Amino acid sequence: MITRKAYAKINLALDVLGKYPNGYHEVKMVMQTINLCDVLRFEEFDCSEEASLEEKIRLIGDGCGELSLGTDNLIFKAAAALESAFPKGKGVEITLEKNIPVAAGMAGGSTDCAATLHGINELFDLRLTDEQLCEKGVKLGADVPYCVVGGTMLAEGIGEKLTKLPDAPELCLVVAKPEMGVSTKYVYEHLDAYDNPPHPDVDGMIKAIEAADKNAVAEKLGNILETVTVPACPEVACIKEILTKQGADGVLMSGSGPTVFSIFFDEAKAAEAVEILRNDSSAKFVCLTNICRGEQ
Ligand code: ATP
Numbered sequence: 001m002i003t004r005k006a007y008a009k010i011n012l013a014l015d016v017l018g019k020y021p022n023g024y025h026e027v028k029m030v031m032q033t034i035n036l037c038d039v040l041r042f043e044e045f046d047c048s049e050e051a052s053l054e055e056k057i058r059l060i061g062d063g064c065g066e067l068s069l070g071t072d073n074l075i076f077k078a079a080a081a082l083e084s085a086f087p088k089g090k091g092v093e094i095t096l097e098k099n100i101p102v103a104a105g106m107a108g109g110s111t112d113c114a115a116t117l118h119g120i121n122e123l124f125d126l127r128l129t130d131e132q133l134c135e136k137g138v139k140l141g142a143d144v145p146y147c148v149v150g151g152t153m154l155a156e157g158i159g160e161k162l163t164k165l166p167d168a169p170e171l172c173l174v175v176a177k178p179e180m181g182v183s184t185k186y187v188y189e190h191l192d193a194y195d196n197p198p199h200p201d202v203d204g205m206i207k208a209i210e211a212a213d214k215n216a217v218a219e220k221l222g223n224i225l226e227t228v229t230v231p232a233c234p235e236v237a238c239i240k241e242i243l244t245k246q247g248a249d250g251v252l253m254s255g256s257g258p259t260v261f262s263i264f265f266d267e268a269k270a271a272e273a274v275e276i277l278r279n280d281s282s283a284k285f286v287c288l289t290n291i292c293r294g295e296q
Contacts, residue, residue, distance in 0.1 A: 002123045005037040006115035007150060007292055008106040009143070010175075010254040010261050012168065013205040014223040016191060024142070024158045025188050028202045030209070031143075032168055033150040033292040034261075036175065038112055039097040040075070042119040047091040053080055056091035063098045074109040074140060078116035081136045085126050092120060101285045103181030105255030107143045114147035134160070150292070152209060154202075165206060167293040169214040172267050174243060176277050177259040178235030179284040187256035190228045197227040218250030218263045229257035236260055238282040246273035259285075 012030040019025050047056055057079040059069045070076065075094055086092070094116065100108035117133040120126070128136075130148055137144030142159035154163040191197065200222020208216030230236050236253055239260045243251045247269045248262035264270035270288055277286045 002042040002119050004040050004042070004115045004119045006040055006100075006111040006147070007033045008036040008100045008108060008111060009033055009146065009150075010106065010173075010259075011223060012209075012217065012221060012252075013200045013202045014225060014255065015199050015202050016188070016224050019192065020158070025191075026157065027155065027159055029155045029159065030165065030202060030205050031146050031153045031155050033152075034106075034173060034175070035289045035292050036100055036106070036287060038100050038108065038115070040112065040115045040119055041095040042116075042123045043093045043095075044123055045091050045093055046089055049089050051091060053083060056083060056086065058091065058093040060093065060095045061098060062096065064096060065098070065102070067098065067102050069096075074113035075116045077140050078113045078137070079120055081140065082117065082120045082126065085124065086120075087124055090124070092123065094119070101177045101181075101259065103183060104177050104259040104285075105182070105184075105253065105257045106175075106259055107147055107255065110141045110143035111147040113137060113140050113144050117144075117148060154206060165209050166212070168209050168291050169212050169217060170293060171214060171217070171291045172264045172270050173261050173289050173291065174248070174264060174270050174273050174277070175254075175259060175261045175285075175287050175289055176239045176243070176283040177285040178233060178239065178282060180233055180235070180258060182229055182233060182256055182258050184256040186232075187225050187228045190232075191225065194227055197224055199224060214263075214265065215249075218265075221250045221252040221263070223253050223255075225256050226253045229253060233258040235282040238280075239277065242276060242280060242282070243273055246276060248273065
Protein backbone atom coordinates (compact mmCIF):
# COMPACT_ATOMS: atom_id res chain seq x y z
CA MET A 1 0.00 0.00 0.00
CA ILE A 2 1.16 3.53 -0.82
CA THR A 3 0.13 6.64 1.11
CA ARG A 4 0.51 10.15 -0.27
CA LYS A 5 -0.29 13.56 1.12
CA ALA A 6 -1.94 15.95 -1.33
CA TYR A 7 -1.06 19.47 -0.21
CA ALA A 8 -3.26 22.54 -0.72
CA LYS A 9 -1.85 25.68 -2.34
CA ILE A 10 -2.33 29.38 -1.93
CA ASN A 11 -1.49 32.12 -4.41
CA LEU A 12 0.84 34.73 -2.96
CA ALA A 13 0.17 36.78 -6.10
CA LEU A 14 -2.27 36.17 -8.93
CA ASP A 15 -2.65 38.24 -12.07
CA VAL A 16 -4.64 37.64 -15.23
CA LEU A 17 -2.89 39.08 -18.28
CA GLY A 18 -5.41 38.31 -21.01
CA LYS A 19 -7.40 35.65 -22.77
CA TYR A 20 -6.29 33.10 -25.37
CA PRO A 21 -8.43 32.52 -28.49
CA ASN A 22 -9.50 29.14 -27.00
CA GLY A 23 -11.13 30.98 -24.06
CA TYR A 24 -8.46 30.09 -21.45
CA HIS A 25 -7.01 32.99 -19.49
CA GLU A 26 -3.34 33.85 -19.47
CA VAL A 27 -2.19 34.03 -15.86
CA LYS A 28 0.91 35.01 -13.93
CA MET A 29 0.86 33.65 -10.40
CA VAL A 30 3.13 32.83 -7.52
CA MET A 31 1.98 29.49 -6.12
CA GLN A 32 2.84 28.18 -2.68
CA THR A 33 2.21 24.79 -1.06
CA ILE A 34 0.86 24.95 2.51
CA ASN A 35 0.70 22.43 5.34
CA LEU A 36 -2.94 21.48 4.85
CA CYS A 37 -3.47 18.23 3.01
CA ASP A 38 -5.77 15.46 1.90
CA VAL A 39 -4.43 11.94 2.44
CA LEU A 40 -4.73 9.32 -0.31
CA ARG A 41 -4.07 5.60 0.06
CA PHE A 42 -3.49 3.33 -2.93
CA GLU A 43 -3.90 -0.43 -2.81
CA GLU A 44 -3.73 -2.84 -5.72
CA PHE A 45 -6.13 -5.73 -6.22
CA ASP A 46 -6.52 -8.56 -8.71
CA CYS A 47 -9.21 -8.28 -11.35
CA SER A 48 -9.97 -9.81 -14.71
CA GLU A 49 -8.17 -8.42 -17.72
CA GLU A 50 -11.53 -7.58 -19.29
CA ALA A 51 -12.67 -5.53 -16.28
CA SER A 52 -14.14 -2.12 -17.12
CA LEU A 53 -12.51 1.14 -16.02
CA GLU A 54 -15.07 1.48 -13.19
CA GLU A 55 -14.20 -2.06 -12.03
CA LYS A 56 -10.46 -1.41 -12.15
CA ILE A 57 -10.57 1.93 -10.32
CA ARG A 58 -12.37 2.06 -6.97
CA LEU A 59 -12.65 5.31 -5.03
CA ILE A 60 -13.66 5.38 -1.38
CA GLY A 61 -14.08 8.62 0.53
CA ASP A 62 -13.83 9.79 4.11
CA GLY A 63 -15.05 13.27 5.07
CA CYS A 64 -15.96 14.01 1.46
CA GLY A 65 -19.42 15.47 2.15
CA GLU A 66 -21.24 16.26 -1.10
CA LEU A 67 -18.18 15.60 -3.27
CA SER A 68 -18.88 13.03 -5.97
CA LEU A 69 -16.69 9.93 -5.84
CA GLY A 70 -17.75 8.85 -9.32
CA THR A 71 -16.01 9.01 -12.68
CA ASP A 72 -16.15 12.84 -12.54
CA ASN A 73 -13.79 12.97 -9.55
CA LEU A 74 -10.32 14.11 -10.58
CA ILE A 75 -8.82 11.15 -8.70
CA PHE A 76 -10.75 8.77 -10.94
CA LYS A 77 -9.73 10.77 -14.01
CA ALA A 78 -6.05 10.68 -13.02
CA ALA A 79 -6.19 6.93 -12.44
CA ALA A 80 -7.99 6.46 -15.77
CA ALA A 81 -5.25 8.47 -17.52
CA LEU A 82 -2.71 5.86 -16.32
CA GLU A 83 -4.89 2.77 -16.68
CA SER A 84 -3.34 1.59 -19.93
CA ALA A 85 -0.04 1.24 -18.04
CA PHE A 86 -1.48 -0.81 -15.13
CA PRO A 87 0.02 -4.32 -14.90
CA LYS A 88 -2.28 -6.89 -16.54
CA GLY A 89 -5.06 -8.13 -14.24
CA LYS A 90 -4.54 -5.38 -11.65
CA GLY A 91 -6.84 -2.67 -10.37
CA VAL A 92 -6.39 0.09 -7.79
CA GLU A 93 -8.48 0.98 -4.76
CA ILE A 94 -7.97 4.59 -3.66
CA THR A 95 -9.11 5.91 -0.30
CA LEU A 96 -9.43 9.67 0.03
CA GLU A 97 -9.37 11.42 3.40
CA LYS A 98 -10.62 14.90 2.52
CA ASN A 99 -9.38 17.78 4.67
CA ILE A 100 -9.06 20.58 2.09
CA PRO A 101 -12.34 22.45 1.60
CA VAL A 102 -13.92 21.93 -1.84
CA ALA A 103 -14.34 24.77 -4.38
CA ALA A 104 -12.26 27.00 -2.15
CA GLY A 105 -9.41 28.31 -4.32
CA MET A 106 -6.87 25.96 -2.73
CA ALA A 107 -6.61 23.50 -5.66
CA GLY A 108 -8.16 20.66 -3.65
CA GLY A 109 -9.16 18.73 -6.77
CA SER A 110 -5.93 19.40 -8.66
CA THR A 111 -3.75 18.29 -5.75
CA ASP A 112 -5.71 15.03 -5.36
CA CYS A 113 -5.30 14.52 -9.09
CA ALA A 114 -1.52 15.07 -8.89
CA ALA A 115 -1.20 12.82 -5.82
CA THR A 116 -3.03 10.08 -7.71
CA LEU A 117 -0.64 10.35 -10.66
CA HIS A 118 2.30 10.05 -8.22
CA GLY A 119 0.64 7.32 -6.12
CA ILE A 120 -0.18 5.02 -9.04
CA ASN A 121 3.22 5.70 -10.63
CA GLU A 122 4.82 4.43 -7.42
CA LEU A 123 2.35 1.60 -6.70
CA PHE A 124 2.81 0.00 -10.11
CA ASP A 125 6.43 1.11 -10.53
CA LEU A 126 5.60 2.83 -13.83
CA ARG A 127 8.76 4.98 -13.66
CA LEU A 128 7.15 8.04 -15.20
CA THR A 129 9.08 11.28 -14.66
CA ASP A 130 7.52 14.40 -13.12
CA GLU A 131 7.58 15.88 -16.62
CA GLN A 132 5.53 12.97 -17.98
CA LEU A 133 3.10 13.21 -15.06
CA CYS A 134 2.73 16.96 -15.76
CA GLU A 135 1.94 16.21 -19.43
CA LYS A 136 -0.85 13.87 -18.35
CA GLY A 137 -1.96 16.23 -15.59
CA VAL A 138 -2.39 19.38 -17.68
CA LYS A 139 -5.09 17.59 -19.70
CA LEU A 140 -7.05 17.23 -16.44
CA GLY A 141 -6.60 20.76 -15.08
CA ALA A 142 -4.37 23.82 -15.47
CA ASP A 143 -3.19 23.67 -11.82
CA VAL A 144 -2.34 19.94 -11.91
CA PRO A 145 1.26 20.32 -13.23
CA TYR A 146 1.98 22.74 -10.39
CA CYS A 147 0.54 20.27 -7.88
CA VAL A 148 2.74 17.50 -9.34
CA VAL A 149 5.85 19.48 -8.36
CA GLY A 150 4.64 21.81 -5.56
CA GLY A 151 6.77 24.25 -3.58
CA THR A 152 7.21 27.92 -4.46
CA MET A 153 6.68 28.42 -8.20
CA LEU A 154 5.91 31.07 -10.77
CA ALA A 155 3.10 29.74 -12.97
CA GLU A 156 2.42 31.33 -16.35
CA GLY A 157 0.52 30.46 -19.53
CA ILE A 158 -2.70 28.84 -18.36
CA GLY A 159 -0.82 27.93 -15.16
CA GLU A 160 1.21 25.08 -16.66
CA LYS A 161 4.44 26.95 -17.47
CA LEU A 162 6.36 26.60 -14.24
CA THR A 163 9.52 28.31 -13.05
CA LYS A 164 10.98 27.28 -9.73
CA LEU A 165 11.51 30.11 -7.23
CA PRO A 166 13.53 29.93 -4.01
CA ASP A 167 11.46 28.61 -1.09
CA ALA A 168 9.29 31.38 0.34
CA PRO A 169 10.28 32.49 3.86
CA GLU A 170 8.90 30.53 6.80
CA LEU A 171 5.51 32.05 7.54
CA CYS A 172 2.67 31.28 9.89
CA LEU A 173 -0.75 31.40 8.21
CA VAL A 174 -4.38 31.58 9.24
CA VAL A 175 -6.67 30.16 6.56
CA ALA A 176 -10.43 30.74 6.64
CA LYS A 177 -13.21 29.91 4.21
CA PRO A 178 -16.83 31.06 4.22
CA GLU A 179 -19.54 28.43 3.94
CA MET A 180 -20.24 29.02 0.26
CA GLY A 181 -17.96 27.70 -2.49
CA VAL A 182 -17.14 29.68 -5.62
CA SER A 183 -16.72 28.14 -9.05
CA THR A 184 -13.43 29.05 -10.73
CA LYS A 185 -15.27 29.25 -14.07
CA TYR A 186 -17.73 31.83 -12.72
CA VAL A 187 -14.95 34.05 -11.39
CA TYR A 188 -12.85 34.04 -14.58
CA GLU A 189 -15.90 34.62 -16.78
CA HIS A 190 -16.99 37.60 -14.71
CA LEU A 191 -13.50 39.11 -14.61
CA ASP A 192 -13.82 39.81 -18.35
CA ALA A 193 -16.62 42.28 -17.60
CA TYR A 194 -14.29 44.55 -15.59
CA ASP A 195 -12.44 47.33 -17.35
CA ASN A 196 -8.79 47.29 -16.27
CA PRO A 197 -9.08 45.86 -12.74
CA PRO A 198 -6.11 46.58 -10.40
CA HIS A 199 -3.14 44.33 -11.27
CA PRO A 200 -0.97 42.97 -8.45
CA ASP A 201 2.81 43.41 -8.52
CA VAL A 202 3.79 39.80 -9.31
CA ASP A 203 7.38 40.75 -10.17
CA GLY A 204 7.60 42.58 -6.82
CA MET A 205 6.47 39.38 -5.08
CA ILE A 206 9.12 37.35 -6.93
CA LYS A 207 11.79 39.86 -5.82
CA ALA A 208 10.53 39.69 -2.23
CA ILE A 209 10.84 35.88 -2.28
CA GLU A 210 14.28 36.01 -3.88
CA ALA A 211 15.38 38.42 -1.16
CA ALA A 212 13.79 36.19 1.55
CA ASP A 213 12.16 39.40 2.79
CA LYS A 214 9.00 38.43 4.67
CA ASN A 215 7.88 42.04 5.17
CA ALA A 216 8.00 42.55 1.41
CA VAL A 217 6.17 39.23 0.81
CA ALA A 218 3.37 40.41 3.13
CA GLU A 219 3.31 43.79 1.41
CA LYS A 220 3.23 42.46 -2.16
CA LEU A 221 0.30 40.04 -1.67
CA GLY A 222 -2.22 40.67 -4.46
CA ASN A 223 -4.97 38.85 -6.34
CA ILE A 224 -6.85 40.32 -9.29
CA LEU A 225 -9.71 37.83 -8.76
CA GLU A 226 -10.74 39.59 -5.55
CA THR A 227 -12.37 42.12 -7.92
CA VAL A 228 -15.02 39.50 -8.77
CA THR A 229 -15.26 37.29 -5.69
CA VAL A 230 -15.40 39.96 -2.97
CA PRO A 231 -18.66 41.53 -4.26
CA ALA A 232 -20.10 38.04 -4.93
CA CYS A 233 -19.25 36.74 -1.46
CA PRO A 234 -19.41 39.45 1.24
CA GLU A 235 -17.99 37.06 3.86
CA VAL A 236 -14.59 37.40 2.15
CA ALA A 237 -14.42 41.10 3.05
CA CYS A 238 -15.72 40.28 6.52
CA ILE A 239 -13.00 37.66 7.16
CA LYS A 240 -10.32 39.99 5.76
CA GLU A 241 -11.47 42.73 8.12
CA ILE A 242 -11.38 40.43 11.16
CA LEU A 243 -7.88 39.19 10.31
CA THR A 244 -6.59 42.73 9.75
CA LYS A 245 -8.10 43.83 13.06
CA GLN A 246 -6.39 40.88 14.77
CA GLY A 247 -3.02 42.19 13.61
CA ALA A 248 -2.34 40.13 10.46
CA ASP A 249 0.74 41.33 8.59
CA GLY A 250 -0.84 40.54 5.22
CA VAL A 251 -4.27 39.28 4.12
CA LEU A 252 -5.37 37.95 0.73
CA MET A 253 -7.95 35.76 -0.97
CA SER A 254 -6.43 32.61 -2.52
CA GLY A 255 -7.08 31.68 -6.16
CA SER A 256 -10.66 32.29 -7.23
CA GLY A 257 -11.65 32.19 -3.56
CA PRO A 258 -13.49 32.39 -1.37
CA THR A 259 -10.74 31.15 0.99
CA VAL A 260 -8.80 33.95 2.66
CA PHE A 261 -5.32 33.50 4.13
CA SER A 262 -3.31 35.81 6.30
CA ILE A 263 0.33 36.01 7.22
CA PHE A 264 1.14 36.51 10.90
CA PHE A 265 4.72 37.16 12.04
CA ASP A 266 3.47 36.68 15.60
CA GLU A 267 2.14 33.12 16.16
CA ALA A 268 0.29 34.04 19.36
CA LYS A 269 -1.71 36.65 17.44
CA ALA A 270 -2.44 34.05 14.76
CA ALA A 271 -3.81 31.62 17.37
CA GLU A 272 -6.03 34.39 18.77
CA ALA A 273 -7.33 35.21 15.29
CA VAL A 274 -8.23 31.53 14.80
CA GLU A 275 -10.27 31.57 18.01
CA ILE A 276 -12.11 34.76 16.97
CA LEU A 277 -12.91 33.36 13.51
CA ARG A 278 -14.08 30.01 14.91
CA ASN A 279 -16.71 31.98 16.84
CA ASP A 280 -17.73 34.13 13.88
CA SER A 281 -20.43 33.18 11.41
CA SER A 282 -18.50 34.51 8.39
CA ALA A 283 -16.10 31.52 8.39
CA LYS A 284 -17.09 27.87 8.17
CA PHE A 285 -13.56 26.43 7.97
CA VAL A 286 -10.64 27.90 9.92
CA CYS A 287 -7.12 26.55 10.41
CA LEU A 288 -3.73 27.59 11.65
CA THR A 289 -0.99 26.38 9.32
CA ASN A 290 2.22 27.43 7.63
CA ILE A 291 4.10 27.45 4.38
CA CYS A 292 5.58 24.11 3.28
CA ARG A 293 9.26 24.52 2.52
CA GLY A 294 11.49 22.12 0.58
CA GLU A 295 10.45 18.76 -0.87
CA GLN A 296 6.97 17.42 -0.11
P1 ATP B 1 -8.54 25.75 -7.96
O1 ATP B 1 -7.89 26.49 -6.83
O2 ATP B 1 -7.60 24.81 -8.70
O3 ATP B 1 -9.34 26.62 -8.86
P2 ATP B 1 -10.64 25.00 -6.14
O4 ATP B 1 -9.94 24.85 -4.83
O5 ATP B 1 -11.34 26.31 -6.38
O6 ATP B 1 -9.59 24.73 -7.31
P3 ATP B 1 -11.60 22.34 -6.02
O7 ATP B 1 -11.71 22.04 -4.55
O8 ATP B 1 -10.47 21.77 -6.76
O9 ATP B 1 -11.69 23.91 -6.27
O10 ATP B 1 -12.99 21.90 -6.65
C1 ATP B 1 -13.43 22.34 -7.91
C2 ATP B 1 -14.44 21.33 -8.42
O11 ATP B 1 -13.73 20.14 -8.78
C3 ATP B 1 -15.44 20.93 -7.36
O12 ATP B 1 -16.64 21.59 -7.55
C4 ATP B 1 -15.58 19.44 -7.49
O13 ATP B 1 -16.85 19.05 -7.93
C5 ATP B 1 -14.56 19.00 -8.54
N1 ATP B 1 -13.68 17.90 -8.04
C6 ATP B 1 -13.42 16.78 -8.70
N2 ATP B 1 -12.60 15.98 -7.99
C7 ATP B 1 -12.34 16.62 -6.84
C8 ATP B 1 -11.55 16.28 -5.69
N3 ATP B 1 -10.88 15.13 -5.59
N4 ATP B 1 -11.51 17.19 -4.70
C9 ATP B 1 -12.17 18.38 -4.79
N5 ATP B 1 -12.93 18.72 -5.85
C10 ATP B 1 -13.02 17.86 -6.88
